Amino acid sequence: MNDFEFYNSTRIIFGKGSIAKLSKRVPKKATVMLLYGGGSIKENGVYDQVISALKKHNVIEFGGIEANPDYATLLKAIKQARKKKVDFLLAVGGGSVIDGTKFVAIAAPNADVEPWDILTRGLAKELKQALPLGTVLTLPATGSEFNHNSVISRRETEEKYSFASDLVFPKFSILDPETTYSLPKNQLRNGLVDAYVHVTEQYLTYPAGAIVQDRQSEALLLAIIEMAPAVLKMDPPDYNARANFMWACSNALNHLIGVGVPQDWATHRIGHELTALYGLAHAESLAVVLPWLLWYKRDQKRDKLLQYGYRVMGQKTQKYSERIDRTIEATAAFFQSIGMPTTLTAFGIDPDEAAARVQARWEARGWVQGEYRDITGADAAAILLLSR
Numbered sequence: 520m521n522d523f524e525f526y527n528s529t530r531i532i533f534g535k536g537s538i539a540k541l542s543k544r545v546p547k548k549a550t551v552m553l554l555y556g557g558g559s560i561k562e563n564g565v566y567d568q569v570i571s572a573l574k575k576h577n578v579i580e581f582g583g584i585e586a587n588p589d590y591a592t593l594l595k596a597i598k599q600a601r602k603k604k605v606d607f608l609l610a611v612g613g614g615s616v617i618d619g620t621k622f623v624a625i626a627a628p629n630a631d632v633e634p635w636d637i638l639t640r641g642l643a644k645e646l647k648q649a650l651p652l653g654t655v656l657t658l659p660a661t662g663s664e665f666n667h668n669s670v671i672s673r674r675e676t677e678e679k680y681s682f683a684s685d686l687v688f689p690k691f692s693i694l695d696p697e698t699t700y701s702l703p704k705n706q707l708r709n710g711l712v713d714a715y716v717h718v719t720e721q722y723l724t725y726p727a728g729a730i731v732q733d734r735q736s737e738a739l740l741l742a743i744i745e746m747a748p749a750v751l752k753m754d755p756p757d758y759n760a761r762a763n764f765m766w767a768c769s770n771a772l773n774h775l776i777g778v779g780v781p782q783d784w785a786t787h788r789i790g791h792e793l794t795a796l797y798g799l800a801h802a803e804s805l806a807v808v809l810p811w812l813l814w815y816k817r818d819q820k821r822d823k824l825l826q827y828g829y830r831v832m833g834q835k836t837q838k839y840s841e842r843i844d845r846t847i848e849a850t851a852a853f854f855q856s857i858g859m860p861t862t863l864t865a866f867g868i869d870p871d872e873a874a875a876r877v878q879a880r881w882e883a884r885g886w887v888q889g890e891y892r893d894i895t896g897a898d899a900a901a902i903l904l905l906s907r
C-alpha cells in the first residue's frame with residue numbers, strides 16, 4: 520500500500536426530514552447566499568423546506584446555475600457575493616450547483632486572483648481562504664457533497680476544468696433521500712453510472728496490496744449493481760433504495776477508497792472533453808469511454824480486471840483472456856441494463872471526428888492520464904475510435 524494522508528472535514532446529516540436541521544447548522548448571524556439550479560427545487564418542495572428552515576436567517580438568492588455549471592454564470596455569483604458581503608454559501612441541488620458553489624467559495628474572497636487561473640493554473644492549492652459552504656443534495660451522483668473537488672465548464676470556449684482544495688469541503692451536507700423522488704429516470708441512471716465509474720477509476724488499475732480499499736471498492740460496485748433496479752423504481756419510489764443510492768454515491772468519491780492506491784481518471788478526462796464538445800451528460804460521457812478504455816488497457820490492467828471479474832462480475836473461468844472479455848462485456852451490459860448507451864454512435868457522434876478533436880485538444884495541453892500517466896492524446900483517440 521502506498522503512503523497517504525486522509526482528510527475529510529464534511530459533516531453528513533442523513534435522513535428523512537433532515538433539511539429542517541439547516542437552521543442549526545447555518546451560522547445565525549451570517550449573510551447567506553442560497554445557490555440553486557434551473558428550478559427543480561421550486562417544483563419538488565425542497566426550496567420551500569430550505570426557506571422555512573432559514574426563516575430567521577438573512578438569505579439572498581442566486582438561481583440559474585446550469586447543469587455543467589458555466590463559468591460566466593458563476594462570475595456573476597462571485598460579483599454578487601462580494602457586493603453583498605456574503606459570509607456563508609448554501610448550495611441546494613446536484614453536483615453542478617455544489618461545484619459551482621465551491622468555485623464561488625474560493626474565488627469570491629480572493630479578489631486579487633483571476634478566477635480562470637484557479638481552474639487552469641492549479642492556483643487553488645496556494646490560496647489561503649474560502650467562504651464556508653454547506654449543501655443540500657438533491658441528486659446522488661458526483662460525491663461533490665462529500666469531497667473537495669469542483670468541475671467547471673466554460674461554454675464560450677467549450678472547455679471543462681476542475682480544481683481541488685481542502686478549503687471547499689462542505690462544512691455539512693444534508694442528504695434527504697426523499698429529495699430524489701422528483702428525479703427523472705435518466706438522472707437516476709446517470710447517478711448510478713457516475714458513482715460506478717468513480718469506483719473503477721480508483722480500483723481498476725494495478726494491485727497495490729490494499730486489501731481494505733479493494734474490498735471497499737468491490738462492496739460499492741456490488742451494492743450499486745444490487746440496488747440499481749430498485750433505485751429506478753418510480754411509482755412509488757422505494758425510500759430504502761434511494762437512501763442506499765445516496766450513500767453509495769457519496770462513498771464512491773469521498774476520497775476514502777482512493778487512499779494508498781494508484782488512480783486512473785482517464786475515463787473522466789476523456790469524458791469531460793466529450794461533454795464540452797458534444798454536450799453529453801457527465802455520466803453518458805463516461806459510459807461511452809469506460810468499456811473501451813478497459814479493452815484498450817486490458818494488458819496493463821490484467822490483474823485487477825481478473826480480480827474484478829471474479830469478485831464482482833462472477834466470472835470464474837480460469838481462461839484469463841476469456842474472463843477479461845466477459846468482464847468488460849458484463850460491465851457494458853450492466854450500463855445498458857439501466858438504459859445507458861455505451862457507444863458514441865448511440866448518441867449520434869462520429870467516433871472518427873470525436874477522436875481527432877479530443878486528440879488535438881489533449882496534445883495542445885500536453886495532457887497525460889491513467890495510473891501510469893501514459894495515456895496520451897493518441898491513446899485517448901484510439902479509445903474513442905473503438906466506441907462505435
Ligand code: NZQ
Pocket residue numbers: 555556557558559560563584585586587588612613614615616618657658659660661662663666668669670671698699700701702703706709713772787801
Ligand atoms: O438545475 P435544476 O433545475 O436543479 O435541474 C437539475 C439538472 O438539470 C436536475 N435535478 C437535480 N436534482 C433534481 C433534479 N431534477 C429533479 N429533481 C431533483 N431532485 O438534474 C439535472 C442535472 O443536475 P447536475 O447537478 O448537473 O447533475 P450531477 O449531479 O450529475 O452533476 C454533474 C456535474 O458534476 C461534475 C460533472 O462534471 C458535472 O459538471 N462532477 C463533479 C465531481 C465532483 N465535484 O467531485 C465529480 C464528477 O466526476 C463530475 O465530474
Ligand code: ZN
Pocket residue numbers: 661713716717787801
Ligand atoms: Zn464522475
